[in-house]
Amino acid sequence: MSFLGRSGGSSTGVNPERVEMAVQELDMITDVFNRLVSSCHAKCISTRYAEGDLNKGESVCIDRCVSKFFEVNKRVGEKLQSMGGNAPSGQSAFGSL
Amino acid sequence: MSFLGRSGGSSTGVNPERVEMAVQELDMITDVFNRLVSSCHAKCISTRYAEGDLNKGESVCIDRCVSKFFEVNKRVGEKLQSMGGNAPSGQSAFGSL
Amino acid sequence: MSFLGRSGGSSTGVNPERVEMAVQELDMITDVFNRLVSSCHAKCISTRYAEGDLNKGESVCIDRCVSKFFEVNKRVGEKLQSMGGNAPSGQSAFGSL
Amino acid sequence: MDFSSMNAAEQAHMSKVIEKKQMQDFLRMYSNLVERCFNACCNDFTSKALSSKEEQCVMNCTDKFLKHSERIGARFAEHNAERESTVPEQH
Amino acid sequence: MDFSSMNAAEQAHMSKVIEKKQMQDFLRMYSNLVERCFNACCNDFTSKALSSKEEQCVMNCTDKFLKHSERIGARFAEHNAERESTVPEQH
Amino acid sequence: MDFSSMNAAEQAHMSKVIEKKQMQDFLRMYSNLVERCFNACCNDFTSKALSSKEEQCVMNCTDKFLKHSERIGARFAEHNAERESTVPEQH
Numbered sequence: 001m002s003f004l005g006r007s008g009g010s011s012t013g014v015n016p017e018r019v020e021m022a023v024q025e026l027d028m029i030t031d032v033f034n035r036l037v038s039s040c041h042a043k044c045i046s047t048r049y050a051e052g053d054l055n056k057g058e059s060v061c062i063d064r065c066v067s068k069f070f071e072v073n074k075r076v077g078e079k080l081q082s083m084g085g086n087a088p089s090g091q092s093a094f095g096s097l
Numbered sequence: 098m099s100f101l102g103r104s105g106g107s108s109t110g111v112n113p114e115r116v117e118m119a120v121q122e123l124d125m126i127t128d129v130f131n132r133l134v135s136s137c138h139a140k141c142i143s144t145r146y147a148e149g150d151l152n153k154g155e156s157v158c159i160d161r162c163v164s165k166f167f168e169v170n171k172r173v174g175e176k177l178q179s180m181g182g183n184a185p186s187g188q189s190a191f192g193s194l
Numbered sequence: 195m196s197f198l199g200r201s202g203g204s205s206t207g208v209n210p211e212r213v214e215m216a217v218q219e220l221d222m223i224t225d226v227f228n229r230l231v232s233s234c235h236a237k238c239i240s241t242r243y244a245e246g247d248l249n250k251g252e253s254v255c256i257d258r259c260v261s262k263f264f265e266v267n268k269r270v271g272e273k274l275q276s277m278g279g280n281a282p283s284g285q286s287a288f289g290s291l
Numbered sequence: 292m293d294f295s296s297m298n299a300a301e302q303a304h305m306s307k308v309i310e311k312k313q314m315q316d317f318l319r320m321y322s323n324l325v326e327r328c329f330n331a332c333c334n335d336f337t338s339k340a341l342s343s344k345e346e347q348c349v350m351n352c353t354d355k356f357l358k359h360s361e362r363i364g365a366r367f368a369e370h371n372a373e374r375e376s377t378v379p380e381q382h
Numbered sequence: 383m384d385f386s387s388m389n390a391a392e393q394a395h396m397s398k399v400i401e402k403k404q405m406q407d408f409l410r411m412y413s414n415l416v417e418r419c420f421n422a423c424c425n426d427f428t429s430k431a432l433s434s435k436e437e438q439c440v441m442n443c444t445d446k447f448l449k450h451s452e453r454i455g456a457r458f459a460e461h462n463a464e465r466e467s468t469v470p471e472q473h
Numbered sequence: 474m475d476f477s478s479m480n481a482a483e484q485a486h487m488s489k490v491i492e493k494k495q496m497q498d499f500l501r502m503y504s505n506l507v508e509r510c511f512n513a514c515c516n517d518f519t520s521k522a523l524s525s526k527e528e529q530c531v532m533n534c535t536d537k538f539l540k541h542s543e544r545i546g547a548r549f550a551e552h553n554a555e556r557e558s559t560v561p562e563q564h
Contacts, residue, residue: 014482020311022476022487028318030498035326037545043336045541047513049529052536054544060336062541066548067339072329072349075341079353080321111300117402119294119305125409127316132417134363140427142359144331146347149354151362157427159359163366164430169420169440172432176444177412208391214493216385216396220403222500229508231454237518239450241422243438246445248453254518256450260457261521266511266531269523273535274503 032073040065129170137162226267234259293375320360328352384466411451419443475557502542510534 044061045054054062141158142151151159238255239248248256294302332348333341341349385393423439424432432440476484514530515523523531 012480012482014486018479019483019486019490022479022483023490024314024318026491026494027315028322030494031319031322032325033545033549035322036549037542039326039330040545041538041541042330043333045537047534049510049513049533049537052533052540054537054540058541059544062544063548064336064339065333066545066552068333068336068341068345069325069329070552071341072333073325075346075349076321076325076328076353079350080324083357109298109300111304115297116301116304116308119297119301120308121405121409123309123312124406125413127312128410128413129416130363130367132413133367134360136417136421137363138356138359139421140424142355144352146328146331146351146355149351149358151355151358155359156362159362160366161427161430162424163363163370165424165427165432165436166416166420167370168432169424170416172437172440173412173416173419173444176441177415180448206389206391208395212388213392213395213399216388216392217399218496218500220400221497222504224403224407225501225504226507227454227458229504230458231451233508233512234454235447235450236512237515239446241443243419243422243442243446246442246449248446248449252450253453256453257457258518258521259515260454260461262515262518262523262527263507263511264461265523266515267507269528269531270503270507270510270535273532274506277539 036066036069039069133163133166136166230260230263233263324353324356327356415444415447418447506535506538509538 040062043065044058046058137159140162141155143155234256237259238252240252294305297305328349331352332345335342335345385396388396419440422443423436426433426436476487479487510531513534514527517524517527
């Protein structure tokens with residue numbers, strides 16, 4: 001992992017909150033990656049499975065699919081932010097506690 | 098959060114089991130809420146997305162959908178209970194350990 | 195639980211890594227079990243729900259379904275292993291960090 | 292939910308747990324929304340850029356999903372309030 | 383699964399972990415069952431109450447799902463037992 | 474992701490967390506792959522053994538899914554690299 005070579009922080013000892021946030025970011029990245037894999041598989045891969053290689057059409061489709069997915073990700077993120085970022089408390093199940 | 102104002106418990110210090118159970122209940126509520134959102138979306142929301150507002154038909158459908166979902170929740174819960182509550186150990190994967 | 199009667203280990207105190215691995219194995223088993231239930235339900239169970247019992251055809255289908263599922267599990271496992279076990283780092287989201 | 296049987300330390304702990312879960316819930320809702328609207332709106336992969344029609348669809352999909360969730364949340368809260376007022380508290 | 387290589391403290395810890403997971407599994411199975419039977423049985427939203435036909439469907443769906451899971455569990459256990467008897471233990 | 478603002482202890486902790494998550498991710502990918510290829514390839518339950526046609530389908534499905542994931546991973550990495558080079562670091 002590239003980050004092991006860098007020495008950014010200065011203090012010693014683990015700050016639980018900083019680690020917590022990094023773990024949450026990792027989980028988020030994994031979640032997005034898995035949804036991306038699943039969505040683009042549904043959009044681009046024929047389920048006849050006549051061969052094990054990606055054909056030209058599938059490969060091109062995947063690249064465009066990823067690109068569009070990230071654009072959707074950006075648009076949705078902007079939309080949520082424009083709504084004042086009140087979403088975190090707005091539509092969760094805990095709003096009803 | 099409303100519960101912060103109340104002072105119910107008497108002892109001090111965190112009882113891990115009590116907290117554990119409350120966390121489990123929270124997870125359960127979130128899980129039910131997410132399934133409710135997803136099921137009623139599939140039942141009531143047209144995926145043409147010609148507009149961003151809920152129309153009258155969709156709104157009415159959502160209300161009835163939530164109502165029916167809770168009734169199903171109740172019926173299934175009663176059924177599980179009538180089976181003697183032996184379900185927790187009965188059909189889990191750990192039955193085969 | 196059957197394992198409580200056995201006394202295999204010799205040292206005392208909890209080895210976090212050993213426990214961690216056992217928990218991960220439990221999670222894996224549960225995950226496989228849940229996918230098996232869901233897949234074979236989709237393959238074998240009619241969703242008309244005219245009766246609450248499994249009929250003969252459904253019962254036979256379930257048994258064969260489980261058998262085939264495990265064979266697929268084995269084939270896929272062998273395939274992943276034949277690829278040099280480089281999969282863990284290969285296609286995870288963290289490959290892109 | 293009723294946390295009144297908890298002492299102050301437990302309530303403080305729970306409010307931290309809830310705060311963390313709300314963040315996780317929000318992130319999960321966000322990526323779920325992206326996946327949902329992408330799947331519903333993007334079906335043409337002859338281009339790598341979103342068409343204006345797709346973009347409009349994504350905006351409407353997001354809008355509608357949030358309003359949908361909000362409405363479900365309101366009904367959900369009513370249901371829980373109703374249940375708590377009829378079921379006697381467990382002490 | 384084989385926990386025989388664990389010491390007593392580890393086995394006690396695992397049995398607590400398993401107990402907790404069984405509870406979580408049960409709750410998950412419960413809400414999964416509700417979702418599954420709701421989706422299969424409820425398709426008419428001209429009324430907010432369950433029709434008797436829908437209720438019957440939900441009862442059958444629940445029944446059948448539990449029997450289905452039980453049967454899968456039995457085959458699953460047989461499979462694991464078979465595998466453990468043929469594969470030498472790792473020590 | 475940028476872990477440069479972390480001290481050595483935190484970075485060491487994160488690399489342990491990542492290692493554990495990679496294992497979990499791999500196991501999850503494995504069972505997801507089994508489910509996916511089983512669902513796509515097995516539709517005949519008049520026999521309990523995989524037919525050679527089904528087996529070939531499962532092999533191709535596995536192959537293709539791994540190549541698919543790899544390609545997605547490559548695009549994902551490019552995207553993240555691009556974003557990091559254009560967005561100023563937050564300090």
